[in-house]
Amino acid sequence: MSKAALDFLQSKFGDAVIETHSQCGDDTAVVRPDRWLEACSALRTEPSMAFDMLVDLCAVDYPERSPRFEVVLHLYSIANGHRIRLKSRVGNEDGDGAELDSVTSIWAGANWFERETFDMVGIKFRGHPDLRRILMYPEFEGHPLRKDYPAQLTQPLVPYRTEEEAGLPLGKLAPFRDDEGMAFGRRDWTKTDAEPS
Amino acid sequence: MGELMAPAAGNRLIALEGSEAGFATTRLEDLLGWARKYSLFAYPFVTACCGMEFMAVSSPRYDISRFGAEAPRFSPRQADLLWVVGTISQRQAPVLRRIYEQMMEPKYVLAFGTCASCGGFYDNYTTVAGIDKIIPTDVYVPGCPPRPEAVLDGLMLLQDKIARGDRTPGIVKPREDPTQTLVSIRKVEKTR
Numbered sequence: 273m274s275k276a277a278l279d280f281l282q283s284k285f286g287d288a289v290i291e292t293h294s295q296c297g298d299d300t301a302v303v304r305p306d307r308w309l310e311a312c313s314a315l316r317t318e319p320s321m322a323f324d325m326l327v328d329l330c331a332v333d334y335p336e337r338s339p340r341f342e343v344v345l346h347l348y349s350i351a352n353g354h355r356i357r358l359k360s361r362v363g364n365e366d367g368d369g370a371e372l373d374s375v376t377s378i379w380a381g382a383n384w385f386e387r388e389t390f391d392m393v394g395i396k397f398r399g400h401p402d403l404r405r406i407l408m409y410p411e412f413e414g415h416p417l418r419k420d421y422p423a424q425l426t427q428p429l430v431p432y433r434t435e436e437e438a439g440l441p442l443g444k445l446a447p448f449r450d451d452e453g454m455a456f457g458r459r460d461w462t463k464t465d466a467e468p469s
Numbered sequence: 470m471g472e473l474m475a476p477a478a479g480n481r482l483i484a485l486e487g488s489e490a491g492f493a494t495t496r497l498e499d500l501l502g503w504a505r506k507y508s509l510f511a512y513p514f515v516t517a518c519c520g521m522e523f524m525a526v527s528s529p530r531y532d533i534s535r536f537g538a539e540a541p542r543f544s545p546r547q548a549d550l551l552w553v554v555g556t557i558s559q560r561q562a563p564v565l566r567r568i569y570e571q572m573m574e575p576k577y578v579l580a581f582g583t584c585a586s587c588g589g590f591y592d593n594y595t596t597v598a599g600i601d602k603i604i605p606t607d608v609y610v611p612g613c614p615p616r617p618e619a620v621l622d623g624l625m626l627l628q629d630k631i632a633r634g635d636r637t638p639g640i641v642k643p644r645e646d647p648t649q650t651l652v653s654i655r656k657v658e659k660t661r
Contacts, residue, residue: 408560408594409559409560416593416594416595421594423592423593424592424593425594426559426593426594426597426598427559427594428559428562428597428602429559429562429563430562430563430566430603432602432603433602433603433604433605438601438605440601440637440638442599442602
């Protein structure tokens with residue numbers, strides 16, 4: 273439906289558009305991180321595009337890929353009624369250098385989305401007015417939605433009571449067993465045999 | 470005073486000749502326990518969807534006021550029963566701990582729902598896997614969310630514990646869901 277938006281991006285940015293993808297009316301463009309802000313700005317200001325609504329901004333961790341993270345931006349144009357999904361890939365295997373320009377200057381609503389993305393995946397947004405954690409507490413170390421964050425690792429703010437102190441076992445109560453919950457998260461991502469795409 | 474005469478441990482009923490009304494002797498802690506169990510001032514610490522079920526328990530159909538536990542106190546200093554209703558995240562743990570510490574003795578804690586009891590299916594970085602990791606808990610009411618009947622079971626269990634002066638934790642046994650029975654009865658009727 274908004275194939276026009278992909279054509280617009282490709283004609284305007286050429287090589288900076290790494291790949292495009294269209295399926296069932298969903299159009300996706302992957303943009304080089306150094307042209308990210310420029311591409312967003314063009315999509316916002318060009319009258320035929322006029323993407324005036326930021327629907328979602330998040331990031332995905334692909335530990336087997338390099339660059340490792342994919343920042344995903346969903347845009348909608350209320351004026352023209354079309355959508356586009358914009359992606360950019362940042363960060364090396366260790367998660368370093370995951371930096372991208374902030375789009376808060378274009379859509380003010382991106383502020384909290386970028387804070388959440390920073391909190392959960394650890395993407396640093398250059399030029400963000402107030403980049404700090406939004407969901408986790410400031411004492412929290414690491415970024416929990418990175419695939420190398422251990423699924424069961426908690427960082428309690430209050431020291432837990434010991435079983436001696438409580439005088440009773442503090443394991444999971446019936447009907448839950450100790451090994452229950454988050455089985456899918458216990459996969460060892462360092463030994464993945466998934467093929468890099 | 471019917472309750473005082475109930476055969477609880479340490480209670481004896483002595484009627485003397487000539488006293489028409491009769492009188493009862495009891496131990497002081499039994500009397501205090503009896504008084505406490507019917508005047509629980511609750512502090513609802515409601516954080517999640519179990520709160521809906523908590524509202525159902527307080528509303529007329531199930532009517533928690535029958536048990537003398539309907540008066541919510543929105544200051545922990547005036548409350549003696551802490552209802553922990555819902556998931557407790559790591560970020561909330563210091564708040565819950567502090568509220569518990571602000572309550573006056575004697576204080577009781579009821580874990581409402583599976584998340585408060587053991588964390589439920591939240592087994593990750595966000596959630597405290599059961600409030601007993603942080604504060605002592607008297608009664609656990611499992612269920613996701615628990616039915617109001619289960620909550621009342623938990624409350625009665627707590628009252629029983631208060632009356633007996635028993636501080637060991639207790640878990641409410643799961644009950645049969647009456648609607649399921651109804652469905653199975655209807656199925657049997659249909660096949661006939």
